[in-house]
Amino acid sequence: MSSVTVNTVPTTPIQGQKTGTSGLRKRVKVFQEPHYLNNWIQSLFNSLPPQLKGSTLVIGGDGRYWNKEALQIIIKMCAANGVAKVLVGHNGILSTPAVSAIIRARHAFGGIILTASHNPGGPDADFGIKYNISNGGPAPESITDAIYTHTVKISEYKIATLPDIDLSHLASHKWVGFEVDVIDSTAEYVALLKTIFDFSALRSLLTRPDFHFLYDSMHGVTGPYNERIFVHELGASGKSVMNHHPLPDFGGHHPDPNLTYAKELVQRAWSGEIDFAAASDGDGDRNMVLGKKFFVTPSDSLALIAANAQHVIPYFKKGLKAIARSMPTSCAADRVAQKLGVAFYEVPTGWKFFGNLMEKYKDEGTPQSVLCGEESFGTGSDHIREKDGIWAVLAWLSILADRNKNVPVGQPLISVEQIVKEHWKVYGRNYYSRYDYEEVDSKAGDELMKRVGEAQQGVVGKALHGFQVQLADNFAYNDPVDHSVTKNQGFRFIFSDGSRIIFRLSGTGSTGATIRVYFEKYESDPSKLDQDPQQVLKPLIDLALELSNLKHLTGRNEPTVIT
Numbered sequence: 001m002s003s004v005t006v007n008t009v010p011t012t013p014i015q016g017q018k019t020g021t022s023g024l025r026k027r028v029k030v031f032q033e034p035h036y037l038n039n040w041i042q043s044l045f046n047s048l049p050p051q052l053k054g055s056t057l058v059i060g061g062d063g064r065y066w067n068k069e070a071l072q073i074i075i076k077m078c079a080a081n082g083v084a085k086v087l088v089g090h091n092g093i094l095s096t097p098a099v100s101a102i103i104r105a106r107h108a109f110g111g112i113i114l115t116a117s118h119n120p121g122g123p124d125a126d127f128g129i130k131y132n133i134s135n136g137g138p139a140p141e142s143i144t145d146a147i148y149t150h151t152v153k154i155s156e157y158k159i160a161t162l163p164d165i166d167l168s169h170l171a172s173h174k175w176v177g178f179e180v181d182v183i184d185s186t187a188e189y190v191a192l193l194k195t196i197f198d199f200s201a202l203r204s205l206l207t208r209p210d211f212h213f214l215y216d217s218m219h220g221v222t223g224p225y226n227e228r229i230f231v232h233e234l235g236a237s238g239k240s241v242m243n244h245h246p247l248p249d250f251g252g253h254h255p256d257p258n259l260t261y262a263k264e265l266v267q268r269a270w271s272g273e274i275d276f277a278a279a280s281d282g283d284g285d286r287n288m289v290l291g292k293k294f295f296v297t298p299s300d301s302l303a304l305i306a307a308n309a310q311h312v313i314p315y316f317k318k319g320l321k322a323i324a325r326s327m328p329t330s331c332a333a334d335r336v337a338q339k340l341g342v343a344f345y346e347v348p349t350g351w352k353f354f355g356n357l358m359e360k361y362k363d364e365g366t367p368q369s370v371l372c373g374e375e376s377f378g379t380g381s382d383h384i385r386e387k388d389g390i391w392a393v394l395a396w397l398s399i400l401a402d403r404n405k406n407v408p409v410g411q412p413l414i415s416v417e418q419i420v421k422e423h424w425k426v427y428g429r430n431y432y433s434r435y436d437y438e439e440v441d442s443k444a445g446d447e448l449m450k451r452v453g454e455a456q457q458g459v460v461g462k463a464l465h466g467f468q469v470q471l472a473d474n475f476a477y478n479d480p481v482d483h484s485v486t487k488n489q490g491f492r493f494i495f496s497d498g499s500r501i502i503f504r505l506s507g508t509g510s511t512g513a514t515i516r517v518y519f520e521k522y523e524s525d526p527s528k529l530d531q532d533p534q535q536v537l538k539p540l541i542d543l544a545l546e547l548s549n550l551k552h553l554t555g556r557n558e559p560t561v562i563t
Contacts (some may be wrong), residue, residue, distance in 0.1 A: 001042055001174055001175060001176055002175055002176065002219070003132065003176045003177075004079045004080070004160045004162065004175050004176065004177065004178050005158075005160060006079075006080045006158055006160050007080070007158070007159055007160070007161060008156050008158055009035075009038070009156060009157050009158075009159060010155065011035045011038065011039055011154060011155065011157055012035075012154075012155070013039070013151060013152050013153060014033075014035065014036055014039055014151065014155055015447070016445065017039065017040050017043070017147075017148065017316060018148045018151075019130070019144040019147055019148060019314065020137075022114070022117060022128075022130060022138065022350070022351075023126040023128050023129055023130025023131075023138075024040060024128060024129050024130070025116045025119065025126055025127070026123060026126070026127065026128075027125070027126060027127070028065055028066050028100070028122070028123055028124070028126065028127045029060075029123070029124070030127075030383040031066065031070070031127045031129075032066065033125070035157070036130075037070055037073055037074075037129070037156060037364050038073065038077065038157045038159065039151060039154050039157060039555070040129065040147070040151060041073070041077050041112075041129075041157070042077065042081075042150075042154060042156075042157035043076055043147045043148075043150035043151045043154055043156065043560075044112075044131055044147050044150075045077070045081045046150045046154075047104045047146035047147045047149075047150055048109075048110075048143070048151065048168070051080075051109065051257040052081065052082060052083065052109060052325040052532055053082030053083070053084075054082065054083075054084045054239055054510075055083055055084060055085075055108070055109030055110075056083070056084065056085040056086075056087065056107075056108040056109055057078055057083050057085075057086055057087070057107070057108060057109055057110055057112060058086075058087045058088075058094070058099050058102045058103050058107060058108050058111035058112075059071060059074055059075070059078075059086055059087070059089075059110060059111060059112075059113075059114075060088055060089030060092060060093060060094025060095075060098075060099060060110045060111075060113065060114070060185065061089075061090050061092055061093070061094065061113060061115055061221075061283075062093075062095070062096075062114065062115040062116075062117075062121075062220055062221040062246070062282045062283040062284070063091075063092065063220070063221055063246035063247070063248065064114075064116065064121035064122075064125075064126075064127065064248055064249075064250070065121050065122050065123055065125065065127070065248040065249060066123075066127055066248075067092050067114050068091075068092045068167060068249070070114055070116065070127075070129075071092050071165075071167070072164045072165065072303060073159070074112055075088065075162070075165055075180055076159045076160045076161075076162050077153060077157065077158065077159050077160070078178075079160035079162060079178045080158035080159050080160040081101050081482075083109075083178070084177065084178065084179065085178075085179045085180075085181065086179070086180045086181070086326045087102065087108065087181050087183050088165070088181070088182055088183070088354040089167075089182075089183060089185040090167065090168075090170060090182055090183065090184060090185045091167050091168060091185070092114075093185045093221055094113070094185050094221070094283070095185075095189070095221045095222060095225060095275055095283055095284030095285070095390075095391070096117075096221075096223070096283040096284055096386050096387075097189065097284055097285055097286040097380075097384055097386050097387070097390065097391065098185060098188070098189040098284070098312070099111045099113050099132060099136075099386075100132060100136035100137065100384035100385050100386040101136065101187050101188055101192050101383075101384050102135065102183075102189070103132060103135075103136040104135065104136045104384065104385075105188045105192070106188075107134075108134065109134055110131060110132055110134055110139075111131070111132040111136075112129065112130075112131055112132075113129070113130050113131075113132060113283070114127070114280060115128050115129075115130065115221075115225060115283035115286065115447075116128030116282065117281055117282055117283050117286070118254070118255055118256035118257070118281035118282055118283075118286060119254075119255075119256075119282070120249075120250065120254050120255070120327050121247075121248055121249050121250045121282065122248065122249035122250075123249075125249070129248065130323055131143065131144075131147075132385070132386075134533065135355065135359060135385050136384050136385040136386065137352060137355030137358075137385030137386065138352040138355065138357075138385075139352070140352055140482070141352075141484065141486075155559070160178075161455070162175070162414065163462055165180050165182065166182070167182055169182065170182050170183065170184060179201060182429075183226060185225075186224055186225050186228050186229075188562065189225065190225070190228060190233065192383060192384075193229065193390070193391065193394065195315070196313065196314065196315040196383055196391070196394075197313060197315070197394050197395075197398055198312065198313075198314055198398065198401075199233060199234065201398065201401045201402070201405070202234050202394065202397055202398065202401055203233075203234045203235050204405070205397060205400060205401040205404065206230065206234045206235055206236040206240075206397070207234075207235040207236070208298060208404075208409060209409060210409055210410060210413065211275050211276075211404075211413065212240075212273060212274050212275045212276075213230070213236055213240045213274070213275065213276050213277075213397075213525065214240055214241075214242060214268060214269075214274045214276075214277045214278075215230060215240060215241050215242070215244075215273040215277070215278050215279070215280075215394065216242050216243050216257070216262055216263065216264070216265040216277070216278070216279040216280075217241065217242070217243050217244045217246075217279075217280055218243050218245060218249060218250060218251075218253060218255040218256075218257065218261075218262065218279055218280065218282070219243045219244075219245060219246060219251040219253065219255065219282065220255045220280060220281060220282040220283065221246055221249040221282065221283050221284045222244075222280040222284040222389065222390060223241070223243070223244030223245055224244070225284065225390055226241045226244055226280075226390065227241055227244055229390065232424065236493065242264070244267070244359065246304050250282060254305075255281050255282035256279055256281055256286075256561075256563060257278075257279035257281050257286055257287060257288035257377055257389070258375075258377065258562060258563050259288075259295060259562075260560075260561045260562070260563075261561075262279045262288060263280050265288075265290070266278050266290065269289060269290040269291070269292065269294075270293050272292055272293060273293055274290075274292060275291070275413060275415065275416075276289075276290070276291060276292075276396070276397065276400060276416060277289075277290040277291075278290065278389075278396070280389035280390065280393075281389065284388075284389050284390065285307065285351075285378060285380075285386055285387045285388060285389055286376070286377040286378050286387065286389050287301075287377055287378075287379060287389035287390075287392040287393055288377055289301055289315070289392070289393065289396050289416070290416070291415050291416025291417045291420075292415055292416070292417065293417075294415070294416055294420070294476055296396075296416060296420060297330070297375075297563070298329070298373065298374065298376065298377045298378070298430055298563075299325075299329050299330035299332050299373070299375050299376050299422055299430060299432050300330075300332055300420060300423070300430070300432075300533045301335070301373070301379060301396070302323075302325060302329065302332070302333045302371070302372075302373030302379055303332035303333045303335070303336050303423065303427065304399065304419065304420065305371065305373075305379065305392070305395045305396070305397075305399070306320070306323050306336045306337070306340070306371050306424055307320070307336045307339075307340075307423060307426075307427075308398075308399045309371060309395070309400075311402065312371070312398040312399050312401070313395060313398050315369070315381070315383065316369055316381075318369060319369055320340065320342050320370075320371065321342060321361050321368050321369045321370055322337075322342055322343040322344070322345065322357060322361065322363070322369075322370045323336065323337040323340075323342060323343070323344050323345075323370075323371050323372075324344070324345035324346070324347055324353075324354055324357055324370065324371070324372045324373075325345075325346060325347075325351075325372070325373050325374070325375075326346075326347060326348065326349045326353075326373070326374040326375065326376075326520045327346050327347065327348060327349065327475050327489060327490060327492070327502070328349065328374075328375050328434070328490060328502050328504060328516070329373060329374055329375040329479075330375065330378075330430040330432040330520050331374065331430055331498070331500075331520065331522065332427065332429075332430040332432075333371075334346075335427045336427065339427070345357055345480075346387075346477075347477055348372060348475065348477045348486050348489040349376070349489065349490075349504070351372075351374075351378065351380075351385070351387055353387075353477070353479065353486075354372040354380075355385045356479055356481040357370060357372075357480075358370050358372075358382040358480060359481065359483065360384060360480065360481045361382070362382070362415070364508045365446030369381070369382065369403075370382045372387070373387075374387065375432070375434060375518070377389075377563075379392040379395075380392065392479055396416075399419060400413075400414070400416070400419070403419060421529070421530070423527045425526060425529070428522055428523060428524035428529075429522070429523050429524075429529045430520055430521075430522050430523075431521045431522070431523060431533045431536045431537055432518075432519065432520045432533065432537075433514060433518075433519050433520075433530070433533050433534065433537050433541075433563065434463040434517070434519075434562070434563045435516070435517045435519075435541075435559035435561075435562055436506075436515075436516055436552065436559055436560050436561040436562075436563075437512060437514065437515040437516075437517075437550070437554055437556050437559050437560055438512075438514050438560040438561070439512040439513075439514070439560075440512055440514070440515055440554050440556065441512060441513070441554070442512055442513045443553050444513070444552075444553050444555075445505050445513030445515055446505075446513075447492070447513075447553055448503075448515060448548050448549070448550060448553045448554065449503065449505060451547075451548055451549055451553065452491045452547060452548050453474065453504045455492060455547045455548070456472035456473070456474075456493070459472050459493075460472055464543055464547075465542070465543045465546075466539070467493075467495040467496075467497070467499060467539075467540070467543065468495055468496040468497070469493060469494075469495060469496075470494050470495055471492065471493075471494040472491075472492065472493050472494075473491070473492055474487070474488055474489070474490070474491050474492075475490050475491075475492055476488070476489065477488040477489065483535060490502050490503060490504035491503045491504075494546075497521075497522070498520075498521075498522040499520060499521045499522070499540060500519070500520040501517070501518070501519060501520075501540055501544045501547075502514070502516075502517070502518040503516075503517055503518075503544070503545065503548060504516045504517075504518075513531040515548050515550070515554065517533065517544050517548070517550070517559075519537040519540045519544065520536055520540075521536055521539055521540060523536070
């Protein structure tokens with residue numbers, strides 16, 4: 001068994017290596033620049049406690065362009081910095097939820113995930129990297145701030161002289177004091193899901209000849225997982241999974257599961273041939289749910305899962321302790337929490353805030369049963385510490401399986417649309433939409449947010465286009481667990497009838513600014529629950545465009561994406 005030779009390489013700081021909401025994201029060509037990835041990885045290791053030495057790290061990625069090359073660099077730097085063992089996914093593939101599951105199952109020190117999530121891939125597109133801590137969740141700001149501090153003063157990094165690891169075969173590679181195990185990407189994640197859901201009930205639904213199911217992996221990381229779970233474990237037809245081969249450029253498409261980018265899936269759902277359709281993003285942590293000619297908003301999806309979880313998902317039969325949503329997500333889940341009598345939390349955008357709440361209930365000794373969701377197509381629970389696209393799809397299939405368990409083959413199935421509309425009759429409907437303006441000039445984005453802030457001054461108590469302003473603020477969050485304060489999370493206009501307009505700059509893009517504007521109006525009148533959301537929300541949309549002067553400042557007449 002040979003020894004590891006460690007090399008110390010001089011370097012200088014590189015500007016702009018500040019970690020955002022979900023890691024560091026830049027163009028591939030930026031990451032490929034000399035020392036760029038090395039600087040960030042060494043800054044990460046310099047930010048972690050001494051227990052890093054002798055520890056186990058999990059690493060993998062969403063398969064995007066330059067994923068395998070970056071993994072080889074990281075493995076060599078792990079060896080040079082005293083990590084004892086690296087667990088890397090087969091072919092370099094690990095979904096973000098799977099990394100979280102493996103960290104927790106193996107009691108690893110943490111994990112490094114190579115992903116830019118739902119951003120496009122390819123040599124001219126995006127790359128990203130993030131660090132997850134020992135509970136499987138995203139690094140808190142104390143770590144990401146420390147990483148940035150080290151990036152601006154770094155003078156050297158350590159890297160070992162090792163051969164590249166063959167990631168195409170499951171095997172263990174050993175040196176004195178260092179080991180790399182190429183592991184099955186799906187095994188531990190699938191084993192975890194089997195402890196959460198009733199796979200027998202799911203199989204009964206998916207093998208019905210009159211139930212037609214389709215899952216679009218968008219050529220992202222979930223392809224191998226979906227094939228194993230839905231085809232091999234649950235008996236669905238091989239034709240029920242599409243775009244399930246991970247590709248470095250995601251097949252030239254934008255791996256974002258929404259009505260704009262999942263075009264083929266949406267067309268097939270709207271054709272009437274599919275009873276239930278779903279999609280996941282590049283790294284597998286987001287989801288979109290469709291019924292036959294019917295779209296379920298992520299906000300409604302969270303509320304529906306919360307309302308049904310204790311009845312249809314074995315994991316929650318012990319009781320649901322809390323529901324949490326990100327601030328821009330609609331208030332639909334709030335009403336479910338109130339009716340169920342469970343704790344409710346509103347947090348900033350970013351899954352790490354949910355992770356703190358999950359740890360709170362764990363530390364208090366209560367059963368772990370927390371449901372969380374973001375309007376940006378992220379839903380999950382405390383089975384891991386990340387949002388989880390496949391988990392959300394299985395949750396919806398569990399609802400459908402339960403509602404249709406006594407429906408004979410050949411009789412009309414209870415549909416997604418029926419289940420959602422029955423929910424609205426009980427809880428009312430939160431009409432909701434999000435407008436995304438992608439890759440806007442950063443200065444224009446900053447100017448727009450400045451204008452919105454100025455528009456908030458002195459408006460409380462006044463009527464704007466007939467909407468009485470009850471609250472106008474820039475959302476701040478006092479974390480009940482670590483008592484940290486997170487400010488400037490989005491400008492909110494909340495009106496006396498419960499309607500809301502929210503403006504945010506998203507932190508998930510690699511270039512320019514993404515402006516997101518959210519609109520919400522609550523309706524409880526049973527005769528008004530089946531209207532076109534864009535028509536219901538038009539007065540709020542017109543008001544938002546006027547308050548922000550968006551078209552003039554950005555030069556955009558229409559949003560890039562409407563959800």
